[in-house]
Structure formats: C-alpha cells, structure tokens
Amino acid sequence: MEREIVRLDMNRDFEAFEELSVISFGEGTNSKRKMYEWLFDKNPYNKSGNMMYLLKEGGKVIGCDGLLPNELYVNGKTVLAAHSVKSMTHPDYKKQGIFRMMTQNSCERGKQDGVDVVIGLANDQSYPAYQKFGWPTLFEKEVYVKPILINNILKRRIKIGFLSSVGNSIYTAYMKNKLKVQMDKEISFEILNTVPKNIQKCWDTYKSKYNVLLVRDYKYLNYRYNERPDVKYITILAKIKNEIIGFAILHNSVANGSKMTSCVEFFTDPTNARYIKSLANVISKYCYDNGIEYVVVGTGLHGKFKNVLLSNGFMITRKPPKNNMMIANILSDKLTMNEINGHEKWHITQGDGETELDL
Template sequence: MKSEKTSDIQWKLKPYKEGNENSILELAKKVFYEQPNDRFSEIYWRWEFIKNPDGNAIIWVAEDNGKIVGHYAVIPRLLNINDESHNGSIVVDVMTDPDYRFQGMFTKLGKISLNDAGDKDIEFSYGFPVRKDVMPGHLKIGWKHTFDIPIYVYPINFMSITGYYIKNDIVNKFVSRLSKFGFNFVAKPISKLLSSAIAEKINVFLIKEIDYFTLDFDDLWQESKSYYNIACLRTSKHLNWRYINHPYYKYNTLGAYFKNKLVGYIVFKQGNIFGFNMGLIVDLFVHPDYKDCCDILIQNVINIFKQNYDIDLIACMSTKYSVLTNYLKRNGFFKSSKVFWFIIHPNQSKSLSDTLINEKNWHLTWGDTDVV
C-alpha cells in the first residue's frame, strides 16, 4: 500500500480523455474481481458510458505516471419529476486501486466529479452502492442515504434456497419442507382468489412478446408519466438502448394490450445474484388506467420461469410505495432481507428538495441500476 503522506502522493486528478478506457478497464478488473469479465470489455464500456441516449458520462480519473489508479463516473439520466423533465444522473464504478487507498483519493475524485456535473447542469446524482465500506466516503462529500429499496422474492426451489444457509443435509431437508409448507399455506388461498380475478382479465388484455420497442412505448410513457412522481425516462429510445442493444445480457419483454393499445410491459431475464440462480423481473411499467394488467404480466413471467428455467427463485427490486410492489405482493412475492441502498447527492445546491428525499415519490426497479 502506498504511503499516506501528502508529500509522497504522485497521482493527479484529470478528466477522462479518449484512450483512457483500456487502463480504466484494467483497474475495474482489479477492483471488481468478483464480477464477470465481460462487464469490463470495451464494447460494454462504450455502450454504458458513450452510447447512453441521455449523453456521455462525466468521468474523472486519478493518474499516476500514465496509469489509471482511480475512477469516478457520472452518467446523465433524464427523469420525470412531477411531470417536468429534469437532468439527473447515476454514479457508477467508483473505484480506487487497492495500492492507493487511504490517501483521500475517493473523496477528491467524488468532489471534483460531482462539481463538474453540477457545472454541466446535472441537478443531482443518485447511486446504488453495493459495498458497505464505501458508504462513509460517500456521506463525507455530501451524499444522503435516503432510503433502502427492498428485494421481493417468489421461492421455487426451497431445497436450494435453505441449503444456501444450512449445510447439514438432514436439517436442510426438514427446514426446506417446513418453509415450502408455510409458503403454500399463505400463498395458495391468495392464489385461488387471484386466479378467479385473473380469469376475468385474460380475455381483456392481450399479451405479446416484444422484440423491439416501437413508438407505442413513447405513447405509453407520455400518457403515464404524470402518475409516477419520479421516474427515469422510459421512451422507446431509452428502452432499446437499455434492453435491446445491451452488448451481453439477453432480456425478454412482454407487452399488455387493451384493444390494440399498449397499456403495460414487463422486462425479465435469468441471472445470478446473491449466490442464487434467479429469475429477475427487471422492470414493470403500466398505464395508470390499466393497472390490473400487472397481474397478467407477472403471472405470465412466473409461468415462463417455472416452465423454461432451472431457477431457485424469482426476484424483483421495487420501491416500497410503487404500484408494482402491491401487485408483486398479491402475486405471492414477499419482502426478503436483502435491500439496495439508495443515495442522492445535490450537485447544484447544498441540500436536496423534499420531493427527492420522499421515498413515496420514487418508482425504481433494477432497470434503473447498472446491476442487472
């Protein structure tokens, strides 16, 4: 580890310039060694930081003799806030070379990057830190831990789930059976009631597979955005970039139609998170006048995962007060112990508005992160 003495510090803070990406990717592989390597390819990097429809990322690096040893990225995100467009951003891939820690680099990189973002009319930044050890550094430069976002789960393979925590096969078998009984005891009566309700809607909504986001997704967004107090843009341009043009991940999408009118959609994929093989509901967005299509969309995805994938459970990240959360619960999902931290930083003022820090205003899903 390098010396903490200021006189020994040789690194300098610089804005990203073309050609830095190779050194940035090498640093990412070193810092985020537990993540798959395809996330740190130049193709992925350009998709995330350069091809983003809301604008190129604002990136600052710490450089020591031509080597990138620190990195801070602010990716622009357009958000609808109380039916007005605002310039926000998501901060990702904050990293310091392990050999350069405890030299104040994290703090200095954060301050200069967020100040630069504010100067470029980005009103605020938000993030989903996954490492507990970075939180003090974020808080030190003015980030606010506003709330936690729950993960809701629908268990399928009880033996695998309980076996993750219980290594004794005999005990695991007993606990898994008990867990399955408890889940079915609660879920089955709800499922029966829901089945009759869904049966009435099956002929109301037509469900189609979506392989490209067309202009009717723009119409859905325009007609629905005022219902969601705070939400990232979900236009066809954004959705195609996020899901269709992703360089590695394969997403599936179902659309719900009422009399040939698109009224909602759900995005899902298979993935491995928290050590489990999961079916992931990445996003769900519906027209406020046709919210009941949520039941049909969620049940379709549950059936697809059960019939076509060998998974342990289905999971979805959703803000507590989102319309999505209510429909997840009534379809057999329950709140797990896992959460994602949600933090916000004001880039153009010293404080955050009451609107931004109010958890009830936010509609956030995994589609709004860089994780899934």
C-alpha cells in the same frame, strides 16, 4: 510523481481501467470492452463526451469515478440526472482523500454538462463516505423475490433428490393451476426480443401518475435494452384491445446454480392493482414456461406495486441488496431535496443503478 484527472479514453486507458475494476470488485466484474463503450461513449444523454474520469499517476490508474446521465421525471417535469458509478481507489493509495476528490470532480464536471442531480445506490463500503460528504439519504431500496420452481430449495432441506423432485412437481402443478385461474381474460400479452417503438405511448399515458422515476420513454429503453451488446433482454407487453397498458423487461441469468430472471423494468398505471397483478402473473407464467426457478423485482413505495406484489406470492428478500442506500446531491435549482426525498415518492426497478450492469 505528478497526478492528473483525465476523461476515460477507451483506446488509451481501457486496460488500466479494467485492471483497477478487477482489483476493486473482483473477477466477477463485467470487463467487456464493448459493454463499456456502449455504456459510457454511446450514452445518448452525454453532452460533451463520456462522464467517466480517471486519476492517473504516470501511466497508472489509481482512482476512478464517474456519472451515467439519464433523465429523471419529477412531479411533471423532466430534469437531467446522473447515476454515480465506478467509484474506485487502488488499495495501495487508500486514505489519501482520492474518493472525495474524484466525487467532487464528477459533480463539478456534471454541473458543467447540465446535470441537475446526482443519484446513486451506495453499498456498505461507500455509504459512510457519502454521509461524510453530506449527501442526503433518500431511502433504502427493497427487493422482492418469488420462488417459481422449488426443486433446489427442497434439495437443500430434504437432502434426497427423489423426494425433492416429487415435492417440486406437486407444488408446481398446484401453483400453475392457481395462476391459470387468476389470469385476466381481457388482458393479452406479447413476448418480444426487443423493445418496440410503440412503447412510447404507454410511457406518455401513465407518466403523470408517478412522482419520481427515471424517464422510461423509447429513447431510454432503446438505448438501455436494445443497444446493449452483451445481454439479450425479453420484453413483455400487456395489452387491452391492442393498446399497451404496461410492460416488463426481463434479464435471464444463473445465480448460485439456479436459473433466475430479474425484472429490470416493471411499468404500468401505478394506481391500477389489476394491471400490476396481471403483469406480475404473466412474469410468473413466463418463468414456469421457461423453467426459471425464481424472479426478483424492485419497486419504490409509490402507488400499489408493493402491496400487489406481496399479496401475489412475492416476498421481501431476507438480505438487503448489495447496493441499497439511495443517496443524492442536487446540483441546480431545477428541483429541491423535498421533491425527491422519501421511498414513498419513488418508483425504482432492478434496472436502476450498477447491479444490473454487473459493474
């Protein structure tokens, strides 16, 4: 039967696309149509339409691969990047070169639409294939976690609910008091349900202090966090005399029966340990105030983020994240591999890649 690669059409293809997603990633994968319409069709960085492509055999979808375009800031210039996402092959059609063919198709279509570099956070299944394709590995992503409430941790260890509750109460009272002493009196905070337009000035003020990161201007943050239809995010602004000196964006959820928050954005002056510490402290305070048991945050090695986090109660997760190998394929002459290669050059957050989108 004849095969063809087509651009994803929500009205025509969504049910088949959803079916392959569940087969490939399990029942827990995000299958909300409105989310995919927002993510693919309404992406403001699209040039000629969405960049998701399906391999069809008759009416059956047997493969998928695509790109999510966005802007990348690299040493003072802005280029068009795209995350590689939704790489899927139907299990009945494995070992037929479909993954390679669909990856090549995405890169060719991306180049036609002006994409300068394709990046991706590969998992243990896809990473060996990208290595065979010759895609360089830029770095291995780290994730940091901070326990806030330890009731569930103690329950697993002590096995006695009363004792674990007492232990949690003592620990929480001590840590909250310690945090109160550490809070910077000159920095105020505002907690919002949306990302405000004046956050643009914060990006403009500090972007030149970074080497490589996704552009976090209002255009991107508004699309990514205000317009997403299936998740509500919390924005925390850090201010000195009404001027925004940093921000964090949080996604509250439940994982393994515990209330947690993922810090999907964490942005301030990367050279200013005081600002970074203040943002980390207010995230912890937010967790205490809202009964959240732990917080996770990601960062690259650029600036002082990692050192400040590790000295303020955060620790590297015991297991690496599912999608942790940052890979890249340069498609134009607007940047070089040397400019983006290396963890020490990057600032990367939990909002980057497929994990936060539950893809």
